Amino acid sequence: MLSVRDAEATILNSIQPLDNQRDIEFVDLLMANNRILATPIISALDFPHWDNSAMDGFAVRYADVQQARAEKPIILEVVEEIPAGYKPQITIKPGQAARIFTGAVMPAGADTVIMQEKTHRQENRVSIFAAPQPQEFVRHKGDFYKAGSELLPAGISLTASEIAILAAAQRDQVSVFRRPRVAIFSSGNELVMPEEPLQPGQIVDSNQFALATLVRELGAEVLLLGIVKDDPAALKEIIEYAIANSDIVLSSGGVSVGDYDYIDKILESLGAKIHFRAVQMRPGKPLTFATFPNTVYFGLPGNPVAALVTCWRFVQPTIKKLAGLAKGWEGKSLKVRSRDELISNGKMETYIWGKLHLVNGVYQFQKAQGDDSSGNLINLAQTDALAVLPVGKTLVSAGEEVFVFLLS
Numbered sequence: 001m002l003s004v005r006d007a008e009a010t011i012l013n014s015i016q017p018l019d020n021q022r023d024i025e026f027v028d029l030l031m032a033n034n035r036i037l038a039t040p041i042i043s044a045l046d047f048p049h050w051d052n053s054a055m056d057g058f059a060v061r062y063a064d065v066q067q068a069r070a071e072k073p074i075i076l077e078v079v080e081e082i083p084a085g086y087k088p089q090i091t092i093k094p095g096q097a098a099r100i101f102t103g104a105v106m107p108a109g110a111d112t113v114i115m116q117e118k119t120h121r122q123e124n125r126v127s128i129f130a131a132p133q134p135q136e137f138v139r140h141k142g143d144f145y146k147a148g149s150e151l152l153p154a155g156i157s158l159t160a161s162e163i164a165i166l167a168a169a170q171r172d173q174v175s176v177f178r179r180p181r182v183a184i185f186s187s188g189n190e191l192v193m194p195e196e197p198l199q200p201g202q203i204v205d206s207n208q209f210a211l212a213t214l215v216r217e218l219g220a221e222v223l224l225l226g227i228v229k230d231d232p233a234a235l236k237e238i239i240e241y242a243i244a245n246s247d248i249v250l251s252s253g254g255v256s257v258g259d260y261d262y263i264d265k266i267l268e269s270l271g272a273k274i275h276f277r278a279v280q281m282r283p284g285k286p287l288t289f290a291t292f293p294n295t296v297y298f299g300l301p302g303n304p305v306a307a308l309v310t311c312w313r314f315v316q317p318t319i320k321k322l323a324g325l326a327k328g329w330e331g332k333s334l335k336v337r338s339r340d341e342l343i344s345n346g347k348m349e350t351y352i353w354g355k356l357h358l359v360n361g362v363y364q365f366q367k368a369q370g371d372d373s374s375g376n377l378i379n380l381a382q383t384d385a386l387a388v389l390p391v392g393k394t395l396v397s398a399g400e401e402v403f404v405f406l407l408s
């Protein structure tokens with residue numbers, strides 16, 4: 001059976017990221033949070049734009065004050081006051097200084113700023129009590145970035161710091177990748193919506209809610225297609241519609257070996273390339289991955305935990321890669337100490353859901369309490385990590401280290 005690693009490689013190698021010409025849109029800066037930048041940002045300006053003071057104090061000529069000492073202060077004439085936002089009018093000559101404030105433009109003639117605490121002001125004179133370093137507390141034009149240099153590369157997710165840079169670079173609109181479109185439906189005669197009273201044998205379709213929420217959290221747009229009966233004609237119709245209208249299709253249920261598990265046969269009849277039908281993992285073994293020319297298809301297993309685990313493990317990096325993220329789409333793992341004993345049959349890569357606790361700066365993994373059947377979605381609540389027992393590993397004792405797959 002295909003290993004998790006090979007399944008992941010097969011999936012990610014078949015993902016074509018969105019196109020940086022065709023698949024972009026312009027959004028206002030404050031709407032760009034968590035969107036992915038489609039075009040690099042090149043600075044039109046030097047940063048800082050002009051020489052300015054890094055302190056409240058006095059702008060001076062270094063040559064005038066290099067001998068200043070507490071016992072023998074240098075006294076300068078204050079010829080101008082320069083608050084932030086003001087254009088200095090006077091050139092500082094030998095023996096002169098300007099009162100200056102943080103962020104204010106350096107006056108011509110001055111090359112150094114003395115912080116206020118090292119001075120004493122009396123009317124139009126200032127005493128300097130300590131020698132500065134040459135050019136101390138001056139932020140020079142272009143020190144941080146020169147015009148023409150790249151401020152932000154394409155393919156990064158925009159957060160507060162990048163939005164600030166875009167604002168500083170005077171971009172009020174920004175070119176981002178469109179959101180990937182993900183079609184979601186559930187298959188099964190037994191499924192009903194949450195508001196419907198349960199008849200014998202029925203079960204609420206929780207998967208469409210879980211998957212839609214996860215997909216939205218990942219920044220993609222959801223096309224929610226609801227519940228489809230285990231009926232080949234109905235399934236074929238919805239799959240045709242889904243592949244025509246999305247980048248990624250997620251169905252849940254109907255991918256195992258039962259007589260009513262039709263998904264794979266329909267995908268075949270529609271000309272899909274079926275890459276695999278099962279992965280050596282638990283939960284999540286019956287996972288179908290197929291591709292159409294413009295759409296990738298995940299036939300997720302119906303059991304609620306299996307559907308979410310396979311989504312976390314495989315769909316999450318797929319959405320990130322397709323969305324245009326240049327790197328960092330692969331899942332993240334961390335080695336932590338397990339509080340609980342973890343058990344596997346050793347035949348499958350086993351994913352045990354639970355929670356991380358930060359204790360004295362070190363993460364500990366706590367397994368979810370209760371029945372760990374893949375049908376028991378109740379104990380998935382508050383899950384933020386999956387402990388991973390590789391094939392061949394049957395036991396992690398309490399207190400032993402284990403790799404966990406992070407969910408966010």
Ligand SMILES: Nc1nc2c(c(=O)[nH]1)N[C@H]1C(S)=C(S)[C@@H](COP(=O)(O)OP(=O)(O)OC[C@H]3O[C@@H](n4cnc5c(N)ncnc54)[C@H](O)[C@@H]3O)O[C@H]1N2
Binds near residue numbers: 203208255303304
């Ligand atoms: N003979 C075998 N039987 C099964 C195998 C196997 O290898 N050989 N694998 C088991 C595993 S593991 C899983 S996981 C399931 C996967 O089954 P399907 O993907 O075909 O899904 P269904 O049969 O339609 O449903 C399975 C289970 O999940 C419930 N379900 C389905 N959809 C939803 C939904 N949208 N929301 C909530 N619950 C859902 C459904 O009622 C069933 O209980 O196959 C095993 N069998």
Ligand code: MOO
Binds near residue numbers: 283286303374
């Ligand atoms: O994966 Mo099936 O993966 O639950 O029980």
Ligand SMILES: [Mg+2]
Binds near residue numbers: 260
């Ligand atoms: Mg089935």
